[in-house]
Structure formats: structure tokens, C-alpha cells
Amino acid sequence: MTADLAQLFEQYYAPLVRMLYRRTGDRDRAEELAQETFARAVAAPPDNPRPWLFAVALNLVREEGRQASTRGRKLELLRAETDRPTDGPEADFQRGEDTARIRAALATLGERDREALLLKAEGFNYEEIATTLGLARGAVGTTLARARRRLVEAYRAQERGKHVAS
């Protein structure tokens, strides 16, 4: 591994894992996918590493999603990880439920909208989001507007459903 790649790894590993965890809901898988992304960077060092790494990582998630659909692993997306409890069982349960609702709300978004939202959360500007997702720069604002609105509306709908059920 060259020094440049080591620097890339140190710089982007944590944001990649964080984004992949938000996308997949599976920390171990997120770390595996991040490793796989960097392994591909070793094979073909990118010129513009940040959009390249995130684009490859998102492609891997999509590819895995297609394979997972045949292996019945879809539920991973909605699985709430509640290992390592820290605030007591009630707080952990509440947090797990909320996280599951947010993931469910994220799952209602279109693929592009969700990815644009996750990249924005990692501090990407519009230019980088456009490069990573292959969008026109002028379309990023509209994509993010749609994604944010749908996410909030889906989450609120679930909140209402929770209150009605209780």
C-alpha cells in the first residue's frame, strides 16, 4: 500500500463506514464494504479519490442489495442493532425503535435520493454529489429537496402510526 493510499485510508475510512452503516444498517457489513472499496482503490488508484471511493462503495451496496434479494437478507436494512446496551434496557429499546423507524423512512426513498442525502450528511457539496452519483449539478438541489421532504414525511407518518397504535 503506497503512502498516498494509506493517507486515503486514514482520511476516508471512518466517513465511508459511517455512510455505509447508515445505508445498510449493518456495521460489520459496512466495514467489510469499506475494506472492499479500498481494495479496489489499490487495484486502480483513483484520481479524484473522495467521489470515487463513495461511488464505488454505493455501487457495492447496490450490487449486494441485488444479491441479497435472492438470499433473503432484505431484513438487514430494517434490523435495529441493539447490542452493547448502555442506557438501560428501556432506553435501548426506545432508541432501537426510533432508529428502525428512521431506517424504514430512509428505505421509502428512491435510490438516488437516499444516496444524495447520505452523501450530503458526509459533508459533500453539490459538485461532489453530482460527480459521485452521475447527476447534473443543477439537479442536486431538487434531488435533495425531494429526499428531505419524503424522509421527514415518512418518518412523521410512522410517528403518527406509533401514537395511534399505542
Next chain:
Amino acid sequence: MSHLDEGTLHALLDGELEVTEVKEIQAHLGSCTSCGSRLREVKEFLGESDRLVAAVQFPGSHSHPGAAAQATAAPPAPRRREINRELSSYDGPPPPLLLPDNPDAGQFHWRWLGGLRWVALVALAVGAGYIANEFRRGDDTQSALETRELAPIASAPQDAVVSPEEAAQADGGDTPRPESAAPAREQPRQSAGTRGAVRPAPEPAPPPAAPREEPQGPADGLEEIVESNEAEPDAGDDASAVDRRRAAAATAALDRDRRRSQAAAATAALDSLERLREAQERAAAAARSAPPAAPAPRTLEQRAQIYLRIGLDEAARQLGRPVHVIEGLSPLFMGLAQGRYSPGADDTRPVVRVVYQDSRGRLILLDQQRIRPGQTASAPGTAEPHWTLGEITLHLHGEVNAGALGSLRPRVR
């Protein structure tokens, strides 16, 4: 100006519009209540969606996504702590990169089998070659035996058709034979004797040929042929013996020529190797004397030592207040830099770095870091401006001299 679409409002809040566009929009918002109310709505959606996405954290963290989502006017300090915790969960060195990574771990054994297949193919090829060589040697031996046996039969049938008594007499050693040819002669004589034993003897065979001199200087590959010729029972024929000697001498001469040409080729190869080595040494010397190659151009992020670009919102969350900027200058971007790269900062935490560029392309960096309770601000010991505003320490540095930086300090707002 027509009403503003939602994408433009999001781009405005994300800080992605040019200054001229922002001024136009601000002018429109001042006169259009409809767009003003939409802007407030968009701001609410943006804030809430950002909080929801940020609430999906690694398992084991202490944040409460529901609380974060419900509190549209959540106090900034707890939210900032959540983000710091989230970021700090990966503050340590990343795990080692496992190379080569294997996208299809389940196919590992197939690759092993693929390797074994190659080994098996090589072994099969070697075995087939060995067997073919054995067959060829067997054929050569057989043909040599047949040649040795048939030649005397064709030239002198009375020699081949011998009685067992004559064969026994020939093997008995009454006739002197050259010592060097004895082992080679043993097999054909036994063979001829065996044939003679099963065939009737029409007439007595003549006495064995008298011993003759060894041909001088045959080549190595010809010794067997020469010996086999000598071993023939009727080798006493002078004319054929002379012919064989001449043939052997001619073949030996050919062999010597072949060896000379091989030696000449090897010498030429050595010369070419020597020339190649000299060329490599000349190239290495030229490379040493040549000026070093220009380094690859670095990106602005690398020059500014920023590991993560962030927006205004994230910067405000990091600092607990709006980010400080230099009045009159347009920032290129802002991001997080490691504390150890900012003089006077707490090196265990990142600093928010606003990056500017002057007309000559030199970077000007404005670092900001919130002071933790109980933390004392330390002076960096450099001539660069370093001061504290409220809970924020600021440090102005970059690729320009300290005098220019000092003139910029009063413009920091």
C-alpha cells in the same frame, strides 16, 4: 422574478449558490411573502432530515434519535456532543486494510482448485514427456540392435547363421578382443548366439575377425556407433572399416564445428550482456544527474490539510455558534482539520478550518475551535495571529506572511 423552486431554496440554505444569485433571491424574498413562508418550511424540513440522518449512529452510542427528531429547536450543545461522540467512535487509527481483499470469499477453494489444476497439468506434461522419451529411447535401442543384427546378416549371412557351438566358442574368449569394446560387444554376440541356436547352421562359419586398431578421436556421440561397428562380428572387412573410420572422422569434425559455433554464440551473448549492463549503468547515471521530477499537483484539500469538507450547518454545530469568517473575502470551502495541524489548538479534537485563497493562489486558513470547560487556551508561540473570541479560539495562518495575516485579523467577524 418568478417564485423560487424548492431546489433553489435548498441550494440557498446549503450555501451552494453564487453571491449574485443569493442577492437576487434575498431581494425577491423581501417582497414575496409566499416564497418567504416556503423558505421557512424548507428550513424546517432540512433541519429535521439532517437530524434524522445523523441520528442513525453506530450501535452503542448514546444519542436518542427520536428526541433529536422531535425537538426542532433542540439545544445545540447536546446535538454537538452527539456528533462528537459519533465522530470520536472512529477517531482512533482505522483497522488494517486487508489486502488483497476478496469479493467472493466463498470461491476461495475454487481458486485453490484452479491452482492445483495447473500443477496437475504441468505434472501431466512432464510425465508424458518422460514416457515419450522412454519410448523413443526404447525404439532407438531396438533399432540399434536390429541394425547391428541385420547388417551382418545382410553383408555376410554366413556370420549370422552360426551353430551354438561356434557361438559358445566365440564367447569363450579364445579370440583376443579390445578391452574397451568388450561390454558393447557382449549384447550383440549373445543376441546373435541366441538366433543362431534356434536356426539350423547350413555351413560352418569362418573364424572370428582379427583384432584391429581403435579409430582415433571419435566424438562422444559417435563412440557408441563406432563401438557397435567395431563390435560387428565381421569387422575385419578392411574396406568397410576404412569407410567407417572416415565417416566417424567426418562426423567428429562436424561436431567440433558445431561446438565452435555454440561457443561463439555464447561469447556473443556475453558481449551483448556486457553492452546491456553498460547501457543500464549509463541510464542510471543519467537519471542520477537529471533534476528530480516535479511532484504531482496537490489538491486544495491536501494543501489545506482538510480531511472532511463540511457546510455551514455542520461548522455551526461543531462550534456551537455561527462560524467566523473574514469580511470581504469569499471562502473557497470549509472543513475539518486535525487539531495537531493547528498551532495552539487542542490536538485531540478537530478544528473547523475556513479556507481562502488570495489573488496569487496562496491559501489563507482561519482555524476555529471551541474551548472545552476547564480548558485553558495556549499560545502557539508563532507570529501568526492567535486570539480568543468568547468560547472560540481562532488562529489565522497559511501560505502568506505574518504581516499580511495581521492585517486580516481585524476583518474577522
